[in-house]
Amino acid sequence: MSKVLIVIPCLNEAAHIEGLVRQLVPVAQRLDGQIVIADGGSTDGSREIARRMADAEDTVTLLHNPARLQSAAVNLAVAEYGAQATYLIRIDAHAAYPDDYCDVLLGEAVQTQAASVVTGMLARGTGPMQSAIAAAQNSRLGNGGSKHRNAPVGQYVDHGHHALMQVAAFRAVGGYDESFTHNEDAELDMRLRAAGYDIWLTPHTLVTYYPRATLGALARQYLNYGAGRARTVLKHRVVPKLRQAVVLSVMPALALVPLALWLPVFALPALLWLLACLAGGLAIAWEARRPALALSGGAAAVMHTAWSAGFWASLLRERRQARKAVPG
Numbered sequence: 001m002s003k004v005l006i007v008i009p010c011l012n013e014a015a016h017i018e019g020l021v022r023q024l025v026p027v028a029q030r031l032d033g034q035i036v037i038a039d040g041g042s043t044d045g046s047r048e049i050a051r052r053m054a055d056a057e058d059t060v061t062l063l064h065n066p067a068r069l070q071s072a073a074v075n076l077a078v079a080e081y082g083a084q085a086t087y088l089i090r091i092d093a094h095a096a097y098p099d100d101y102c103d104v105l106l107g108e109a110v111q112t113q114a115a116s117v118v119t120g121m122l123a124r125g126t127g128p129m130q131s132a133i134a135a136a137q138n139s140r141l142g143n144g145g146s147k148h149r150n151a152p153v154g155q156y157v158d159h160g161h162h163a164l165m166q167v168a169a170f171r172a173v174g175g176y177d178e179s180f181t182h183n184e185d186a187e188l189d190m191r192l193r194a195a196g197y198d199i200w201l202t203p204h205t206l207v208t209y210y211p212r213a214t215l216g217a218l219a220r221q222y223l224n225y226g227a228g229r230a231r232t233v234l235k236h237r238v239v240p241k242l243r244q245a246v247v248l249s250v251m252p253a254l255a256l257v258p259l260a261l262w263l264p265v266f267a268l269p270a271l272l273w274l275l276a277c278l279a280g281g282l283a284i285a286w287e288a289r290r291p292a293l294a295l296s297g298g299a300a301a302v303m304h305t306a307w308s309a310g311f312w313a314s315l316l317r318e319r320r321q322a323r324k325a326v327p328g
Contacts, residue, residue, distance in 0.1 A: 004085060005033065035061065109166070118161055
């Protein structure tokens with residue numbers, strides 16, 4: 001089996017990093033692989049845990065990531081340790097993986113010869129609010145029917161949750177764009193596809209993702225997601241997909257609401273959207289037979305609003321900066 005580089009971007013993940021690395025060490029040993037923990041300056045003890053494990057295990061290396069971003073962590077690890085590796089596997093510290101995760105990815109890469117193998121994601125929460133947020137993210141109400149956020153079917157796709165990539169392909173397109181704090185994975189996938197590389201969505205494994213536990217944290221996350229998507233759209237001059245365009249309409253609809261003081265019909269778009277979110281939350285709760293999941297409708301409304309606001313704010317900011325850069 002070709003050598004595998006397993007990269008774990010890490011920032012304040014003391015609660016998860018040791019168990020995750022212990023799970024991966026036997027995999028790295030069996031695959032003649034290397035685990036690189038790229039730490040962005042953790043202050044919660046994560047770095048000390050990683051150092052201790054690197055000292056104890058030949059297959060584990062601790063790497064300082066001064067840029068702190070996940071994209072920079074992977075780029076740096078590939079630059080430092082990717083020369084002898086055929087495949088790069090990206091592991092997120094705040095997620096859970098089946099024991100055969102890496103084996104499935106490698107098997108799919110060999111069988112399909114795809115430059116990138118991506119996976120589905122299943123959100124899981126503990127407690128009423130995080131569970132409701134997870135339910136929203138697992139539903140079409142929250143993800144718009146994204147192929148990798150629903151039960152995945154094996155197929156070639158434009159984008160998915162980053163899992164495995166050929167190191168040669170990663171390097172050929174320049175790796176992640178480190179000017180992106182969010183949506184860097186989708187932006188890289190656009191360059192991969194433009195360069196003629198295939199992206200395969202495997203149905204045989206998935207990542208269990210633990211979402212934000214509060215609506216405030218969820219709003220900040222989706223504000224950044226929307227901003228990142230706007231930058232991707234501008235950089236590659238693409239039109240948002242229909243599911244994204246629907247969410248983009250949320251902020252314009254909300255902006256019309258004050259005009260309802262003079263003409264009530266102006267409140268109708270926002271009212272219909274809000275009712276759709278609440279009804280969707282009730283449907284999720286009914287299907288799961290869990291009344292508390294009715295909160296997922298409110299979680300979806302927060303996700304939509306924050307994503308739309310982040311997109312429009314970033315779009316206007318980027319265009320304003322572009323105009324300033326034009327002489328005269």
